[in-house]
Amino acid sequence: MKKQANSISAGLAFMQAAAAAMPKSLGDREYGAAMGNVMSLAVRNRFAFDRNDAEALDKLRFEGAVVFRPLDYYLGACRFGGTYARMWELHHGQKPWMADRAVFPAYIGGYDDRQPFTVEDNRIAVRAGALLPGSDDPDLATFEGLQVWFCTSMTDDTITLCRYAVTDEVRKYHGRNAPLSQQGKPARIRKLSRAEWQQWNQQANELRSAELAA
Incomplete structure (x- = not known):
């Protein structure tokens, strides 16, 4: 119509x-x-x-x-599209920040807060996260072999990401999804340009494509 x-x-x-x-x-x-x-x-x-x-x-x-x-x-x-x-x-004069694999807290969907939600090729926002490749650190949030980074601020030009430690208390409550929960103070902070962000997510996409083809 x-x-x-x-x-x-x-x-x-x-x-x-x-x-x-x-x-x-x-x-x-x-x-x-x-x-x-x-x-x-x-x-x-x-x-x-x-x-x-x-x-x-x-x-x-x-x-x-x-x-x-x-x-x-x-x-x-x-989260929902x-x-x-x-x-x-448009109102904020900002292009979307697209993640190869985005992470959203469960409370956004109204579900059990122990079950965060991941989705491929999706916008992220402040309090959402992304799964990105990098060296493993058993003390910091890692999920399915990828580093977990949460967005804490963004403009049209830059995005600030934080990575968090996973405590025993968080593991006890969230189980295998503990790394997908944003808890405590950040252990690592990175501020990326849009080009750096796109390059890192492209690496994640290539890694995922290779795993699917294997």
């Missing part, structure tokens, strides 16, 4: 309707939490957002006892 002129995206219409439908009797805490749940539902289920929706969405921002910022859901959008991520990137 062709979109009519002056119509708005389904995602934005949904969020505006939700805000208008909230009872006036709701307290700040209930309202902020409810809007956060609605935004999470829209992102998790890949509701359609237009590339220029950011300004209108941000007008729904609410800062009370519970803060609701509609543009704070990029991590979930990277959909058009929100592209809208966020």
Whole structure:
């Protein structure tokens, strides 16, 4: 169906309707939490957002006892896919950072927090990670023979990655998925240019392709 002129995206219409439908009797805490749940539902289920929706969405921002910022859901959008991520990137003037194998914390999917999620050839965001090749260090996070690095900040030009130690306590709780959990203070920090990042992920891709071909 062709979109009519002056119509708005389904995602934005949904969020505006939700805000208008909230009872006036709701307290700040209930309202902020409810809007956060609605935004999470829209992102998790890949509701359609237009590339220029950011300004209108941000007008729904609410800062009370519970803060609701509609543009704070990029991590979930990277995890689930959909058009929100592209809208966020345009608004922030930032191209996506694509990982050969991305790692997402389990709480983003609403599952058991002992079961992080990995996906190939995917965007990452702050608090997401990547599996990358390198020398092994038994004291630092390693999963399936690859180093585990988590993104702690990013701009359009650079990305900052941290690697963490895996403690006995984390192993006891998370089992084999312990290296995929971001815990404690970083043991290693690397700041990469986009070219360095792409080269490292290309090495990961070549290694994975070779393993599949073997």
